[in-house]
Amino acid sequence: MTDLPGLDLSALAEWLDSAHPGLRQGELAGQVIAGGKSNLTYRVTDGATTWALRRPPLAHVLPTAHDMVREYRVISALTGTAVPVARAIALCEDVAVLGAPFYLMGFVDGVVLDRPEALSQLDTGAARATCEQLMDTLVTLHDVDPSAVGLKDFGRPEGFLSRQVKRWHGQWQASETEPRPQLGAVIDRLSDTMPQPSASAIVHGDYRLTNVMFSPDFSQIAAVVDWEMATLGDPLTDVGLLVVYRTLSANNEFGMPPMNPDDGFLTADQMVARYAAGSSRDLSSLDWYVGLGYFKLAVVAEGIHHRFLQGQTVGAGFDRFGAAVPRLLDAALHSLTNR
Structure with missing residues (x-):
């Protein structure tokens, strides 16, 4: 062995x-x-x-x-x-x-669309269908009754959004490699403009195209993976973060492959519309959730950068995360300023 x-x-x-x-x-x-x-x-x-x-x-x-x-x-x-x-x-x-x-x-026999060459296998119809399946599966997840599957005590929905801001700020403080001038303004805007939460549901916590596996013929999602951040809470945090990932994919950032609308992939707005078509949830405060999503990724990037500086990462590509942190904080502040 x-x-x-x-x-x-x-x-x-x-x-x-x-x-x-x-x-x-x-x-x-x-x-x-x-x-x-x-x-x-x-x-x-x-x-x-x-x-x-x-x-x-x-x-x-x-x-x-x-x-x-x-x-x-x-x-x-x-x-x-x-x-x-x-x-x-x-x-x-x-x-x-x-x-x-x-x-x-x-072990699931499936395809992860995490590289440009993987996306190039898709014609325009299949590219659109993968995005539709992604959003439809998210609606399905958010419709699951936690009590019915034994997850009634899996999280504390009351006060979820305020705890999210506090928890991610705390994780930032645990990983900080250098002071960032935008941080205080981001925390203030998240706290001061926090919306009334959507009805609680199972939250994946890191839902995106690269965290699902498709069947080899791309006819369906074979498995949703990477549940490490799952909890009970406001499911619109999943939608906001998905918008962030979709936006970052335009520049092949944060592990997201380019998803060109000309190749059939839905835009962020179209993906939100697909979710809205299958869900009765109010999306009028989505900009706040998008801002929270950018902040979360800034914290994740800082944590990865911290581990990289300590020599405790496995694989390639970790050297790029430090430079992404200020850009993510700027994007968070921009989205929250729209509130």
Whole structure:
């Protein structure tokens, strides 16, 4: 067995044999799955079955972030609903095994549209359909009754938006690499112009084109992935953040591939309209949620930059996140000024 950063395959095999005897049929092999800038995801196989393994980053884990237990719980709860998720297999909370909690899920045979060459496979009709499926699945997620799937206590919807601002500000303070002059104004605008929340629902927390897997023929979404930020709260935070990601895709920023409307991809406004067509939620305050989305990504970028400076990132592309932070804060302030 050849170990990987953050994944001791011998320790994993020993744990599997003890906690889930019979699950492993042969020697384990693994590889890092490209694309993740936060939690680490690996492809693991015993020669007969293939799984995906998720664990937190190697260092500098922020409070409430990278929570494997919550992520495992939500995909377990959503199994059997109309929201497509990978099958939950096993959860390990013993940090002695791999140095952090982790879980195994079924490996989904699908396509992630996270690179220009992947998007180039789509004709204009398929490109439009992927965006429509993305928005329709988000509506479906927000329509799931948390109590009906055992997630009634998965979050505290009351005061969700104010806690979001406080929590993300706190995470910024835990990761700050240098003072940013825009930060104070962004926090003030988020607090002073906060809207009345939408009715609570399951919130993905990082919903975007690159966090879903499509079937190989692009006819449907095979799985929504990366549930590390999931909670109960105001679902319009998902919509606002999705608008941010869609906007950033124009310049191939923050891991988003270019989504050219001339190639059939919906614009941010069209994606919002698709969501509005399937949902009865009031979107009149969406600019605030977009501003919050930009602020969140600024915090995420600062956290990634902090880990990069500490030499605790795995893979390429982490050196670009520091420069993105002031641009994201500026965009947040612009959106919030429209309020």
